[in-house]
Amino acid sequence: MGEVGMAGAAAVQFRVTVVGSGNWGSVAAKVIASNTLRLSCFHDEVRMWVFEEVLPGGEKLSDTINKNNENVKYLPGIKLGKNVVADPNLENAVREANMLVFVTPHQFMEGICNSLVGKIKGDVEGISLIKGMEVRKEGPCLISKLITDMLGINCCVLMGANIANEIAVEKFSEATIGYKHSKEVAERWVKLFSQPYFLVSAVQDIEGVELCGTLKNVVAIAAGLVDGLDMGNNTKAAIMRIGLREMRALSKLLFPSVRDSTFFESCGVADVITTCLGGRNRRVAEAFARNGGRKSFDELETELLQGQKLQGVSTAKEVYEVLSHRGWNALFPLLSTVHRICIGQLPPSAIVKHSEKPPKLSIVESSAEFY
Amino acid sequence: MGEVGMAGAAAVQFRVTVVGSGNWGSVAAKVIASNTLRLSCFHDEVRMWVFEEVLPGGEKLSDTINKNNENVKYLPGIKLGKNVVADPNLENAVREANMLVFVTPHQFMEGICNSLVGKIKGDVEGISLIKGMEVRKEGPCLISKLITDMLGINCCVLMGANIANEIAVEKFSEATIGYKHSKEVAERWVKLFSQPYFLVSAVQDIEGVELCGTLKNVVAIAAGLVDGLDMGNNTKAAIMRIGLREMRALSKLLFPSVRDSTFFESCGVADVITTCLGGRNRRVAEAFARNGGRKSFDELETELLQGQKLQGVSTAKEVYEVLSHRGWNALFPLLSTVHRICIGQLPPSAIVKHSEKPPKLSIVESSAEFY
Numbered sequence: 001m002g003e004v005g006m007a008g009a010a011a012v013q014f015r016v017t018v019v020g021s022g023n024w025g026s027v028a029a030k031v032i033a034s035n036t037l038r039l040s041c042f043h044d045e046v047r048m049w050v051f052e053e054v055l056p057g058g059e060k061l062s063d064t065i066n067k068n069n070e071n072v073k074y075l076p077g078i079k080l081g082k083n084v085v086a087d088p089n090l091e092n093a094v095r096e097a098n099m100l101v102f103v104t105p106h107q108f109m110e111g112i113c114n115s116l117v118g119k120i121k122g123d124v125e126g127i128s129l130i131k132g133m134e135v136r137k138e139g140p141c142l143i144s145k146l147i148t149d150m151l152g153i154n155c156c157v158l159m160g161a162n163i164a165n166e167i168a169v170e171k172f173s174e175a176t177i178g179y180k181h182s183k184e185v186a187e188r189w190v191k192l193f194s195q196p197y198f199l200v201s202a203v204q205d206i207e208g209v210e211l212c213g214t215l216k217n218v219v220a221i222a223a224g225l226v227d228g229l230d231m232g233n234n235t236k237a238a239i240m241r242i243g244l245r246e247m248r249a250l251s252k253l254l255f256p257s258v259r260d261s262t263f264f265e266s267c268g269v270a271d272v273i274t275t276c277l278g279g280r281n282r283r284v285a286e287a288f289a290r291n292g293g294r295k296s297f298d299e300l301e302t303e304l305l306q307g308q309k310l311q312g313v314s315t316a317k318e319v320y321e322v323l324s325h326r327g328w329n330a331l332f333p334l335l336s337t338v339h340r341i342c343i344g345q346l347p348p349s350a351i352v353k354h355s356e357k358p359p360k361l362s363i364v365e366s367s368a369e370f371y
Numbered sequence: 372m373g374e375v376g377m378a379g380a381a382a383v384q385f386r387v388t389v390v391g392s393g394n395w396g397s398v399a400a401k402v403i404a405s406n407t408l409r410l411s412c413f414h415d416e417v418r419m420w421v422f423e424e425v426l427p428g429g430e431k432l433s434d435t436i437n438k439n440n441e442n443v444k445y446l447p448g449i450k451l452g453k454n455v456v457a458d459p460n461l462e463n464a465v466r467e468a469n470m471l472v473f474v475t476p477h478q479f480m481e482g483i484c485n486s487l488v489g490k491i492k493g494d495v496e497g498i499s500l501i502k503g504m505e506v507r508k509e510g511p512c513l514i515s516k517l518i519t520d521m522l523g524i525n526c527c528v529l530m531g532a533n534i535a536n537e538i539a540v541e542k543f544s545e546a547t548i549g550y551k552h553s554k555e556v557a558e559r560w561v562k563l564f565s566q567p568y569f570l571v572s573a574v575q576d577i578e579g580v581e582l583c584g585t586l587k588n589v590v591a592i593a594a595g596l597v598d599g600l601d602m603g604n605n606t607k608a609a610i611m612r613i614g615l616r617e618m619r620a621l622s623k624l625l626f627p628s629v630r631d632s633t634f635f636e637s638c639g640v641a642d643v644i645t646t647c648l649g650g651r652n653r654r655v656a657e658a659f660a661r662n663g664g665r666k667s668f669d670e671l672e673t674e675l676l677q678g679q680k681l682q683g684v685s686t687a688k689e690v691y692e693v694l695s696h697r698g699w700n701a702l703f704p705l706l707s708t709v710h711r712i713c714i715g716q717l718p719p720s721a722i723v724k725h726s727e728k729p730p731k732l733s734i735v736e737s738s739a740e741f742y
Contacts, residue, residue, distance in 0.1 A: 161605050162605065163604055166604065166605040171602055172605070172609060172723045173605035173608075174609045199609075231543065232534070233537065234534050234537040234538065234645050235543045236644070236648070237642070237644035237645035237648065238543060238545045238570075238641055241545070241635075241637060241640050241641035241644070244640060245635060248635070261631070263635070264612075264615070264619070264634070266612060269612050269615060270608040270611065273604075273608035274604045274605050274608035277604040277608065277648075
């Protein structure tokens with residue numbers, strides 16, 4: 001299939017390209033594509049950059065998507081919409097776009113941004129759906145910042161309680177968009193993503209929202225370990241709460257502008273809940289604990305996830321590096337302990353033992369209840 | 372068994388009576404009794420008032436508790452400690468106590484307080500572990516307030532992610548004590564309840580803490596309905612988040628002193644999580660939705676709970692009365708809808724439909740993110 005709905009295109013229309021075509025990327029393309037058809041401010045066609053793969057039958061992934069309107073590998077059984085055009089050529093996929101939706105594993109973003117330098121239009125706005133962060137010598141770098149710095153564009157983030165397969169079948173859920181300055185741009189993104197079954201709201205706290213999306217995967221590993229240890233719901237709820245507390249405290253330490261209220265949004269408490277109930281980080285961590293740590297996370301990822309990447313383990317490592325570099329390990333027992341369990345330095349049961357004693361967070365305690 | 376450890380008793384020791392001997396009351400007695408033995412500031416013996424029942428074998432419940440140190444009806448298989456003395460005579464049970472732990476179904480508290488007037492010592496401190504509230508013409512009355520007003524004593528509350536049977540087997544969990552003025556008294560209660568597996572902390576927000584414990588049961592019914600409708604984890608997380616948001620907004624409307632931070636404590640987010648994962652309100656609501664509402668909550672309670680009471684349904688009714696009386700129903704779609712589903716006025720599926728549109732809470736919005 002080719003250019004759909006070009007007849008309605010006008011100079012003021014926004015053209016969207018989704019950079020990424022995994023599970024969440026495909027669902028995002030579907031959600032967006034139904035809105036670009038419906039709303040006149042958007043160009044109908046949604047480009048989706050596909051990292052090309054050859055399927056077992058010999059066909060190219062991008063060709064099957066364009067032939068069947070379906071990503072048979074990462075979102076089988078769901079029609080993306082005829083106006084989604086898969087494109088394996090990154091440069092070509094972004095050429096016309098002025099709204100770029102980034103949704104790839106976070107490890108690939110630096111390379112993708114490198115390829116995009118000089119290849120995008122001048123008026124481009126970006127949004128990142130990516131969970132994770134880059135750690136550099138000088139500290140953590142959020143993906144939205146990486147995109148802004150490398151491409152010179154403004155970049156929002158969208159995070160929330162978003163298990164892709166459930167949104168794909170239009171079950172009710174919510175999301176939070178974080179923005180830095182422009183409320184107008186944030187509201188354009190809200191419009192692009194909103195569906196009756198997908199409530200999106202915007203808050204002016206990009207770092208808080210993005211750190212929620214990143215750090216919750218580490219908490220999900222903690223919750224999965226509790227599941228694998230058969231500790232029960234009280235313990236799981238306590239670990240999730242302590243996780244949310246450490247997410248909040250670390251975010252505020254890293255970025256003093258981060259707001260408490262962000263953690264009550266979908267990106268905060270709801271995403272912690274959904275990720276700790278059903279996500280893949282939780283699932284693999286449960287298997288890890290049931291095996292008593294004898295199979296590594298890498299092995300279990302290969303066994304259980306069919307090529308999907310486990311963000312939590314690498315994020316835990318990156319968070320640990322940040323904490324170590326700043327001398328904060330003792331302040332964040334849960335986040336630190338997850339990494340040490342992941343690398344086999346501590347047994348899975350340490351997740352409860354090391355969380356039982358609340359740390360003295362005196363350096364950040366502005367009030368008795370800060371932490 | 373009789374008076375234990377009287378030899379160590381001195382004038383400065385605090386004597387504890389637990390008023391109530393259901394599932395949670397029995398666990399509370401066990402937790403407390405191990406501390407009164409260990410800590411010299413407390414008298415060893417813990418009295419437990421038992422609402423007398425005759426067991427199927429013809430024996431009295433209080434006699435079997437005193438013979439076997441076990442509440443065979445409400446907490447079978449768990450030793451309470453030899454220093455727990457069951458007493459079916461309320462007046463006798465409280466006569467010597469200066470620390471009263473109230474843990475009965477909330478419907479019974481007014482009657483119990485009536486019986487206690489003039490029967491307790493002058494220096495008594497109370498703590499309520501009861502979830503629920505009394506609704507009067509002039510508005511809601513928290514149980515701690517009812518106790519304070521009727522008995523003329525100071526009364527704290529203890530709430531949190533506390534599934535009794537899990538604490539009984541010493542799985543890690545947390546709780547929050549809410550107090551009004553005296554931090555010293557709150558810390559005495561913290562000492563009485565704390566265990567290595569049970570982390571208790573105190574916050575100066577008695578209304579916030581108590582309303583959490585009350586309102587979360589209504590949210591648990593909403594979550595159970597979502598489970599029974601097989602809506603998935605995204606939807607469940609969204610409903611739990613919206614529930615927590617309405618809990619917070621209603622608490623702040625009723626008591627302007629209520630603090631946001633309380634909802635990050637164990638009594639807030641953690642209790643919502645644990646109650647929505649495993650509590651009895653969730654369980655019965657799931658069954659209600661699976662039956663398409665054809666069996667009433669009363670019937671299902673009798674079928675599934677072996678004599679335990681379902682707090683959520685009566686709390687939902689009481690909350691609905693408060694909301695109706697103040698004209699706030701439209702501001703709290705989730706809390707209102709739960710009651711209307713419980714009484715058969717709306718189908719179970721309404722829980723999602725009516726929560727999808729966030730209400731305009733302009734009268735309480737102090738900032739964009741208040742609600």
